[in-house]
Amino acid sequence: MIEAIGLTKQYGSKRAVDDLSFTVQPGLVTGFLGPNGSGKSTTMRLILGLDAPTAGTVTVAGRRYRDFPAPLHEVGALLEARSLHPGRTAYRHLLALAQTHGIPRSRVDELVDLVGLHDVANKRAGKFSLGMGQRLGIAVALLGDPQTLLLDEPVNGLDPEGIHWIRTLLRGLAAEGRTVFISSHLMSEMALTADHLIVIGRGHLVADMSVTDFLATASGQLVRVRAPRATELAALLSDPAVHVTSDGTGSLEVSGLSSDQIGEIAAANGIALHELTPLRASLEEAFMDFTREDVEYKPQVHA
Amino acid sequence: MSSVDRPGVTQLRVARSEWTKLCSLRSTRWSLLAAALLTIGFPLIFASVVEAHWGRMSPSEQANRQPLDIALVGVNISQLAIGVLGVLLITAEYSTGMIRATLSAVPKRLPVLWAKIAVYAAVTFGLALLSVLVAFFGSQAILNSKHILQIGLGDPDVIRSVLGAAAFLVLIGIFAMALGAIVRNTAGGIATFALILFVIPPLLNVLPPTWNQAISTYLPDSAGRAMFALSHGANELSPAGGLAVFAGTTACLVGIAALLLVRRDS
Numbered sequence: 001m002i003e004a005i006g007l008t009k010q011y012g013s014k015r016a017v018d019d020l021s022f023t024v025q026p027g028l029v030t031g032f033l034g035p036n037g038s039g040k041s042t043t044m045r046l047i048l049g050l051d052a053p054t055a056g057t058v059t060v061a062g063r064r065y066r067d068f069p070a071p072l073h074e075v076g077a078l079l080e081a082r083s084l085h086p087g088r089t090a091y092r093h094l095l096a097l098a099q100t101h102g103i104p105r106s107r108v109d110e111l112v113d114l115v116g117l118h119d120v121a122n123k124r125a126g127k128f129s130l131g132m133g134q135r136l137g138i139a140v141a142l143l144g145d146p147q148t149l150l151l152d153e154p155v156n157g158l159d160p161e162g163i164h165w166i167r168t169l170l171r172g173l174a175a176e177g178r179t180v181f182i183s184s185h186l187m188s189e190m191a192l193t194a195d196h197l198i199v200i201g202r203g204h205l206v207a208d209m210s211v212t213d214f215l216a217t218a219s220g221q222l223v224r225v226r227a228p229r230a231t232e233l234a235a236l237l238s239d240p241a242v243h244v245t246s247d248g249t250g251s252l253e254v255s256g257l258s259s260d261q262i263g264e265i266a267a268a269n270g271i272a273l274h275e276l277t278p279l280r281a282s283l284e285e286a287f288m289d290f291t292r293e294d295v296e297y298k299p300q301v302h303a
Numbered sequence: 304m305s306s307v308d309r310p311g312v313t314q315l316r317v318a319r320s321e322w323t324k325l326c327s328l329r330s331t332r333w334s335l336l337a338a339a340l341l342t343i344g345f346p347l348i349f350a351s352v353v354e355a356h357w358g359r360m361s362p363s364e365q366a367n368r369q370p371l372d373i374a375l376v377g378v379n380i381s382q383l384a385i386g387v388l389g390v391l392l393i394t395a396e397y398s399t400g401m402i403r404a405t406l407s408a409v410p411k412r413l414p415v416l417w418a419k420i421a422v423y424a425a426v427t428f429g430l431a432l433l434s435v436l437v438a439f440f441g442s443q444a445i446l447n448s449k450h451i452l453q454i455g456l457g458d459p460d461v462i463r464s465v466l467g468a469a470a471f472l473v474l475i476g477i478f479a480m481a482l483g484a485i486v487r488n489t490a491g492g493i494a495t496f497a498l499i500l501f502v503i504p505p506l507l508n509v510l511p512p513t514w515n516q517a518i519s520t521y522l523p524d525s526a527g528r529a530m531f532a533l534s535h536g537a538n539e540l541s542p543a544g545g546l547a548v549f550a551g552t553t554a555c556l557v558g559i560a561a562l563l564l565v566r567r568d569s
Contacts, residue, residue, distance in 0.1 A: 049410045050403055051568040066410040070311035083403040085328065085395060092327035093404075099320035100312055100408040140404060144310075 001026055001179055002047060002148065006056035009042050009203075016042040018203035019056070024181045024196075026147070029174045031194030031211070032183035033287065039203040040183040041080050044152045048077055060148050060179075072101050072144030078137040080152035080183075086126020090117055090136050093125055098143055111139040116165075130157025138166065148179040155189055167193050187287035191215075199287070223259045225252045225266075226275035233271050237262065253279075312409050318418040320408075325422055331388065335430055338384035338472075342434035343441065345377035350442035354449050370452040371464055371533045374439040378468045378531065381434075382475045385427055386500065389479030390492035392423060397487045402569050412564050420480055420557065424473050431472040435465050460533055467531035467542055471549075475500075478523060478553045484560035500524055523549050 002024035009017040017039040024030045034040050045051045047058050049065040057064070060075050068074045084093050094108045112121045115135040120128070125136060134157050141149055149170070155163045170193060174180045184190050190197060190211070197214050199207040207214060227233050230250045237244055242256035254262060259278045266273050325331055350373050357365070396402040409415050439456070446452045456462055482499075483492040504524045507515045516538050519525050529535060529545025540548060 045568075048403075048407050050406060068410070071410055072408055073310055077407055079403055081400050081403065083400045083407075085324075085399045085401045087328045087330060088324070089327065092323060096320045096323040096327070097404060097408050099323055100317050101310060102313070102316050103310075 001062075002058070002060050002150075002181055003062075004043070004047075004056065004058040007043065007046060007053055007058050008055040009039075009046060009051060010054040016203055017046065017053075020200065020203065020205055021056075022198050022205060022208055024179055024198070026179040027174060027177050028195040029170055029180045029182065029193055030196045030198060031190035032181060032198050032200070033187060033190055034183075034185065034200040034206075036185055038200050040185075040200065041152055042203075043200070044077070044079060044150055044183065047150060048075070048079075070101055070144070072097070072103070072146065074144070074146050075148045075150060076141030076144060076146040077150040078134075078141045078152060078154055080156070082133060083140075084125050084133075084136070087124055089122050090125050090128070090139075091121040093136065094139055094143065097140055101144060103143060107143065111142055114142070115139040131159055131162050134158055135162070138169075146178075149173060149181065151180075151182045153184055154182055155184070155186075163189075222279040223254045223257065223262055224275060224277045224279055225254060225262060225273060226250055227252070227266065227271055227273050229271050233266060233269075236265055236269055236271075250274075312411070312414065314414050314417065317409055317414040318421055321415070321418040321422045325392070325426065331392070334384055334388040334391075335426065338381040338388070338427075339430055339434040341381040341384060342377035342431065342472075343438045345380055346374050346438040346442040347445060349373050349376050350445040354445050354451070357449055357451055365451075368452060369533060370443065370446065370454045371461060373446075373452070374442045375435065375464065375468050375531055377438055378431075378435070378472060381431075382472060382500070383497075385431075385472050385476045386479040386496045387493055389423060389476040390483035390486075390496055391489060392419060393480050393483030394487060394489040394492050397569075398489055406569055413561055416484065416557075416561055416564055420477055423476050423480060427476045428469055428473045431469040432466070435468050439465060463542060464531045464533055467546070470546065471527045471530045474527060474549050474553050475523075478549075478556060481553065481556035481560040485556070485563060521548050521552075523552055526552070 002022075004020055004022050007017055007020040008015070020039070020043065032040055032043070042051065043058075046053050047060065047065060059065075060068075065071060065075065088096075091108065091112065094111065095105065098105070098108050112118055115138055117132065117135055117139065120132060125133065128136065134154065138151070138154065141151065151170075154166055154170075158166060170180050170182065174195070182190075182193065194211055196210050197207060198205070199214070225233065228250055230246060230252050234244045234246055234252055237254060237257065239256070242254065245253045257265075259276050263273065263276055266276075353368055353373065360368075396405060405415055406412055443453065454461055456465070479492070479496050482495050483489075486492040486495055500523060504519055504522060507519045507522075510518070520538060520540060526540055526545045526548040529540040530542050530549065532539070532542075535541060539545075
């Protein structure tokens with residue numbers, strides 16, 4: 001279990017994490033979702049004690065990371081930023097980290113096989129592709145057979161086969177009762193892997209709920225309407241709680257009304273409809289909806 | 304050996320890990336080899352030149368040639384290789400991102416600094432002592448062909464100078480590591496090291512001589528050099544004094560590095 005209470009991190013004038021409180025439960029895959037620059041990686045660094053929080057606390061299984069006598073046996077971490085010397089072979093990299101805990105060579109060999117790096121274990125890690133580097137990072141995380149896994153953007157650079165592999169691996173680890181906390185900026189990936197979501201934007205908590213609830217709550221229903229007299233219909237639907245966008249070619253997107261209600265209004269006014277389609281909010285849209293106000297680098301749109 | 308079975312981080316385990324790290328980089332092996340070759344090579348070249356020109360030297364020139372100076376001349380150059388590698392062993396952790404993995408495994412942090420210093424000090428001591436001895440016997444053998452400038456390890460101060468030279472290189476390495484840990488940047492660390500060891504001493508010559516003397520005697524360069532110089536002028540530190548001053552300076556820097564390592568985000 002990971003528990004953050006009022007976690008805050010200030011870098012100079014920039015508040016990267018702002019009064020963040022959440023709990024990550026064991027036995028589930030918890031997705032940590034947020035746009036780039038929203039504070040995910042900073043939160044990961046705070047959990048690992050690499051950075052000290054400006055305020056608040058974060059603990060794993062009730063203890064600060066720094067207080068673990070054998071941290072690799074408690075928490076396995078894969079950080080987004082590359083954390084290895086490119087001149088060292090994958091095997092030596094793993095061995096050096098294993099030795100800090102007296103983890104035997106046999107465990108290193110086991111992991112090299114498990115993550116599929118057997119053929120390249122004695123190659124220098126700097127020559128690795130992004131995907132191979134990612135597998136090595138996952139091997140490091142699993143080295144101490146920890147109860148808690150902390151993976152920052154684990155599918156980055158993996159091919160479809162690799163993505164499937166890690167998804168299966170993570171679900172398996174959670175099923176064994178471990179705490180699995182993975183960050184991503186890709187909602188679609190999270191929907192396939194995670195059970196629970198913690199969403200942040202600009203350093204503060206936006207949502208903390210199950211994936212199912214998230215999708216149900218996010219983004220009110222959207223309905224696409226095509227009608228020859230679209231402009232007239234748009235005027236009839238007009239209401240403060242209703243939002244209508246028109247593409248100018250007879251097609252409208254309406255939020256705030258169900259397709260039933262729109263159909264009734266159209267029929268009552270004798271307007272013919274060529275299409276009336278309820279659009280389910282896509283995962284990406286739901287995510288963007290939730291974090292729209294919190295995106296740090298918004299593209300400037302000029303009409 | 305029950306501690307072997309108990310899981311967890313111990314100072315000895317961290318030292319073993321740092322040993323693996325040190326040995327597993329090609330660049331480190333090359334730097335150490337270069338340091339050894341410089342320590343050995345320059346005395347051999349120097350001895351050959353003296354041996355070849357001995358007949359044409361005036362008696363006063365001949366009197367100025369000290370066999371121990373010849374044997375230890377390489378230390379002046381190899382200190383650069385040892386220093387640069389010392390800086391690099393720390394700063395490369397930061398520039399590559401390895402530090403995140405290192406400190407995730409050892410979140411108390413200080414054991415990493417102690418282990419790095421201990422491992423590098425042990426390696427430089429062994430390597431420096433071996434190469435200084437090879438340089439000593441090698442240069443003596445070359446000079447022996449003309450039966451000139453012969454001394455033995457048992458002669459007064461010779462063993463002290465040889466050990467002093469090896470200890471000097473060890474301290475140079477630790478000094479550089481501490482600088483690297485404070486600066487955390489390869490270019491900055493190497494520049495600071497070169498500034499303190501090679502740039503500031505000659506610059507002090509513009510000061511009035513008494514001031515210059517008062518300051519430069521205690522700088523790592525001259526204090527360290529006093530550890531392996533055969534003769535000591537009235538204004539120079541004794542070998543023990545030089546060791547004390549240089550070791551003290553180094554210990555202070557290591558202390559600052561330790562404090563910053565614990566305090567700073569990484």
